[in-house]
Amino acid sequence: xxxxxxxxxxxxxxxxxxxxxxxxxxxxxxxxxxxxxxxxxxxxxxxxxxxxxxxxxxxxxxxxxxxxxxxxxxxxxxxxxxxxxxxxxxxxxxxxxxxxxxxxxxxxxxxxxxxxxxxxxxxxxxxxxxxxxxxxxxxxxxxxxxxxxxxxxxxxxxxxxxxxxxxxxxxxxxxxxxxxxxxxxxxxxxxxxxxxxxxxxxxxxxxxxxxxxxxxxxxxxxxxxxxxxxxxxxxxxxxxxx
Ligand code: GLP
Numbered sequence: 001x002x003x004x005x006x007x008x009x010x011x012x013x014x015x016x017x018x019x020x021x022x023x024x025x026x027x028x029x030x031x032x033x034x035x036x037x038x039x040x041x042x043x044x045x046x047x048x049x050x051x052x053x054x055x056x057x058x059x060x061x062x063x064x065x066x067x068x069x070x071x072x073x074x075x076x077x078x079x080x081x082x083x084x085x086x087x088x089x090x091x092x093x094x095x096x097x098x099x100x101x102x103x104x105x106x107x108x109x110x111x112x113x114x115x116x117x118x119x120x121x122x123x124x125x126x127x128x129x130x131x132x133x134x135x136x137x138x139x140x141x142x143x144x145x146x147x148x149x150x151x152x153x154x155x156x157x158x159x160x161x162x163x164x165x166x167x168x169x170x171x172x173x174x175x176x177x178x179x180x181x182x183x184x185x186x187x188x189x190x191x192x193x194x195x196x197x198x199x200x201x202x203x204x205x206x207x208x209x210x211x212x213x214x215x216x217x218x219x220x221x222x223x224x225x226x227x228x229x230x231x232x233x234x235x236x237x238x239x240x241x242x
Pocket of ligand 1: 036040068136141
């Protein structure tokens, strides 16, 4: 089952997760990374930028595929995941923009966009290290409860709970999109290795369900138990229910 690392606080989780990523990227400079957004990975990206600055690691030959993007948001919208990745990581490191990938939230044909994204992942050789957060309802990427096991990159409707949780990233008065494009459960499970990070008490229930509840797509993260190489790094607050 998953290897579980519980640390005292969120800073230690970010330290550990960033060191894990650097430890994989340094010996394999052409690593294909799967990347998450949200509050949790901010500290990880800051540390990766630091590791680049100090010469510990280079992203020059690496590729990245983000998990998801909101539908209808242009890449320069401040709450888009394109903007997030630029601001949190890409602008600070030597990654080749041509090798950074996110689903196109403006694609007029989401089915075709999903196919294009899956093809790009396959052509890059598949995802070597998939970094994941977890939603308060157990979602991974934007795969909400009930997402099919064989799902691939596609358009999904967000739950009210997820839209509410993500409201803080949007300018005052703007509505959170109802739809997103996300890698599927099958896409995520095909990664060779998975690193899931979770911090804070609001993740305790989801993490407990993922690790000790039934393996069910009502808690999408619980299916990670089927994967042979999963590491979960969390703080004591997030581990409280385990
Ligand atoms: C968001 C993202 C997920 C992320 C999760 C948790 O909606 N689509 O990829 O892992 O919810 O986000 P946070 O770290 O902000 O709690």
